[in-house]
Amino acid sequence: MTGPLNIVVGITGGIAAYKAVGVVRELVLAGHDVHVVATEAALEFVGRPTLEAISRNEVHTDLFTGVAEVRHVAIGQAADVIVVAPATANTLAKLAHGLADDLLTTTVLASAAPVVIAPAMHTEMWQHPATVANLALLRDRGAIVVGPEDGQLTGADRGPGRMSEPADIVAATLAAAGPKDLAGLRVLVSAGGTREPLDPVRFIGNRSSGRQGLEIAIAARDRGAAVTLVAAHLEVAVPRGIALVEVGTAEELRDAMRQAASDADVVVMAAAVADYRPAQASATKLKKEELGDALRVDLVQNPDVLRELVEHRRPGQTIVGFAAETETDPGRLLELARRKAARKGADALVVNRVGWTEGFGAAVGNAVTVLGADGRRLADTEGTKSAVAGSVLDVVLALRGHPERAL
Numbered sequence: 432m433t434g435p436l437n438i439v440v441g442i443t444g445g446i447a448a449y450k451a452v453g454v455v456r457e458l459v460l461a462g463h464d465v466h467v468v469a470t471e472a473a474l475e476f477v478g479r480p481t482l483e484a485i486s487r488n489e490v491h492t493d494l495f496t497g498v499a500e501v502r503h504v505a506i507g508q509a510a511d512v513i514v515v516a517p518a519t520a521n522t523l524a525k526l527a528h529g530l531a532d533d534l535l536t537t538t539v540l541a542s543a544a545p546v547v548i549a550p551a552m553h554t555e556m557w558q559h560p561a562t563v564a565n566l567a568l569l570r571d572r573g574a575i576v577v578g579p580e581d582g583q584l585t586g587a588d589r590g591p592g593r594m595s596e597p598a599d600i601v602a603a604t605l606a607a608a609g610p611k612d613l614a615g616l617r618v619l620v621s622a623g624g625t626r627e628p629l630d631p632v633r634f635i636g637n638r639s640s641g642r643q644g645l646e647i648a649i650a651a652r653d654r655g656a657a658v659t660l661v662a663a664h665l666e667v668a669v670p671r672g673i674a675l676v677e678v679g680t681a682e683e684l685r686d687a688m689r690q691a692a693s694d695a696d697v698v699v700m701a702a703a704v705a706d707y708r709p710a711q712a713s714a715t716k717l718k719k720e721e722l723g724d725a726l727r728v729d730l731v732q733n734p735d736v737l738r739e740l741v742e743h744r745r746p747g748q749t750i751v752g753f754a755a756e757t758e759t760d761p762g763r764l765l766e767l768a769r770r771k772a773a774r775k776g777a778d779a780l781v782v783n784r785v786g787w788t789e790g791f792g793a794a795v796g797n798a799v800t801v802l803g804a805d806g807r808r809l810a811d812t813e814g815t816k817s818a819v820a821g822s823v824l825d826v827v828l829a830l831r832g833h834p835e836r837a838l
Contacts, residue, residue: 435462435463435464436463436464436511436512436605436608437463437464437466437509437510437511438458438463438464438465438466438510438511438512438513438514438604438608439465439466439467439468439506439507439510439512439513439514439538439542439544440454440455440458440465440466440467440468440486440513440514440515440516441467441468441469441470441513441514441515441516441518441522441535441538441539442467442468442469442470442473442477442482442515442516442517443469443470443472443473443515443517443518443519443521443522443535444470444471444472444473444475444476444519445473445476445517445519445551445552445594446476446551446585447516447517447551447593447594448473448476448477448517449476449477450516450517450594450596450597451473451477451516451517451597452477452481452482452485453596453597454514454516454549454597454600454601454604455467455482455485455486456485456597457597457598457601458601458604459485459486459487461601461605464488465486465487465488466486466488466489466491466506466510467482467483467486467488467490467491468490468491468492468506468534468535468538469482469490469491469492469535470492470522470533470534470535471492471533474492479492491506491534492534493534494533494534494537503534503537503538503541504537504541506534506538506541507537507538507539507540507541507542507544508541508542508543510538510542510544511544511608512544512545512546512547512604512605512607512608513538513539513542513544513545513546513547514546514547514548514549514600514603514604515535515539515546515547515548515549516547516548516549516551516577516594516600517549517550517551517552517594518548518549518550518551519550519551519552520550520552520556520557520559520561520562520565522535522536523548523550523562523565523566523569524561524562524565526539526546526548526565526569526574527564527565527566527568527569528565528568544608545573545575545607545608545653546569546573546574546575546607547574547575547576547577547600547603547604547607548569548574548575548576548577549576549577549578549579549594549595549600550566550576550578550579550592550594551578551579551592551593551594552579552592553584553585553588553590553592554584554588554590554591554592556592557579557591557592558591567668567670570649570668570670571668571670571671572670572671573653573670573671573672575603575607575649575653575817576817577595577599577600577603577815577817577818578593578594578595578599578600578815578817579591579592579593579594579595580593580594580595580596580814580815581593595814595815595818596814599814599815599817599818602818602821603817603818603821606650606653606654606821607653611654611655612654612655612828613651613654613655613656613697613824613828614654614655614656615655616655616656616657616696616697617656617657617659617694617695617696617697618648618651618656618657618658618659618695618696618697618698618699619658619659619661619688619691619692619695619697619698619699620644620647620648620651620658620659620660620661620698620699620701621644621660621661621662621663621684621688621699621700621701621702621736622639622641622642622643622644622645622647622648622660622661622662622663622665622701622702623639623640623641623644623662623663623664623665623666623702623703624636624637624638624639624640624641624663624664624702624703624705625637625663625664625678625679625680625681625683625684625702625703625704625705625733626663626664626679626680626705627680627681627705627707627708627709627733628680628709628712629709629712629713629717629728630712630713630714630715630716630717631713631714631715631716632716633716633717635705635707635708635709635730636664636705637703637705639702639703640665640666640667641662641663641664641665641666641667641702642666642667642816643701643753643783643797643816643819643820644660644662644699644701644702645660645662645665645667645669646816646817646819646820647699647701647820647823647824648660648669648673649670649673649817649820650817650820650821650824651697651824652672652673654824656697657674658672658673658674659673659674659675659676659691659695660673660674660675660676661676661678661684661687661688661691661702662675662676662677662678662702663677663678663679663680663683663684663702664679676691680705680708681704681705681708681733681734681736682708682733682734684702684704684736685733685734685736685739688700688736688740689739689740689743692740692743692744692745692748693745694745695745695748696747696748696749697748697749697750697751697827697831698740698744698748698749698750698751699750699751699753699823699827700736700737700740700750700751700752700753700777701753701781702736702753703753703755704733704736705733706732706733707730707731707732707733708730708731708733709728709729709730709731710728710729710730710731711729735775737750737752737775737777738774738775738776741775741776741777742776749778749779749827749830749831750777750778750779751777751778751779751780751781751823751826751827752772752775752777752779752780752781753780753781753783754767754768754771754772754780754781754782754783755783755784755785756768756782756783756784756785757784757785758784759784764782764784765782765800765802768780768782768800768802769802769806772802772803772804772805772806773804773806776804777804778803778804778830779801779802779803779804779809779823779826779827779830780801780802780804781799781800781801781823782799782800782801782802783797783798783799784798797813797814797815797816797819798812798813798814798819799811799812799813799819799822799823801822801823801826803830809826809829810822810823810825810826
């Protein structure tokens with residue numbers, strides 16, 4: 432889509448509403464026509480004069496104003512994209528179940544435009560099963576979710592639930608309404624962590640949740656690609672529009688990736704694959720009373736899935752690998768990554784620093800550096816996992832001959 436966009440910014444009643452002013456401002460400065468639809472509760476946090484001065488348009492709040500022009504339908508019909516920031520738990524519930532008891536929810540329900548949602552709430556509300564289910568339902572219908580991040584909340588509270596920064600929300604909003612730059616491409620993504628069985632109830636595994644790989648698959652889908660996700664033990668639901676292949680072990684993942692890669696244009700190996708597996712898994716549960724004080728397990732090396740994909744790549748295929756490292760020194764981390772990039776032979780390697788509290792298993796944020804096959808630094812991204820996903824796909828497009836996407 433070219434030219435100025437008609438963007439509706441929905442603001443709901445949470446303390447993070449003050450950050451929505453930054454979202455509106457950035458969109459206006461980018462040359463777009465921005466219309467704010469605020470709930471009455473939102474105006475308890477941010478005043479109407481502020482929003483009208485920043486948006487340069489009248490702020491809409493009342494369902495029964497402008498009835499003659501059918502405003503409650505017209506605003507949504509005219510929108511190129513709708514972004515709800517912040518989206519409270521209450522608003523997520525309404526949107527998920529098609530409730531329309533105010534102007535904002537009516538506007539969303541009456542629109543066929545892409546919807547971007549930036550949740551913000553306390554951790555307990557964010558993690559409540561009702562909110563988790565509502566968000567899964569919205570994502571399943573194609574809503575684009577930005578954040579939330581892990582950080583300082585209202586008062587002394589910390590944890591996941593902090594609204595993403597305006598820049599991340601604006602980027603997601605413009606991408607949602609922008610050109611489908613991956614249209615016509617078949618994108619294969621792996622995600623999650625493999626598990627290698629010791630016996631029927633125990634395994635050797637890792638702490639990967641699969642969230643980053645899933646965000647890459649979702650971003651590729653939203654940008655027009657036909658996406659297949661090979662997933663090992665994901666901790667999050669996969670929305671519609673993504674073909675899912677579930678696997679358990681490294682060998683199962685290798686077989687699924689080799690098969691699916693045969694006709695893929697882009698392969699992103701984001702899964703955390705176990706380097707070793709038990710030489711032999713017990714057919715029955717291992718009993719400590721039979722084994723004594725020590726258990727010794729012989730391990731054998733698993734196949735190097737990324738290197739095999741590179742060795743058997745089809746012409747024109749772009750392959751991106753991931754490297755998780757615990758090195759804390761930036762210089763040594765980069766050197767480790769460059770050696771791995773040269774060894775693997777992929778077109779790009781995403782270097783992901785992990786530790787006890789970062790990277791693997793983290794619900795929201797991530798920080799990565801993307802290297803080319805020659806060790807050249809292609810991108811540095813820190814923020815939400817959706818922002819990292821967008822950056823990785825921008826690198827893919829640049830590698831495939833779209834220099835305007837180069838970072």
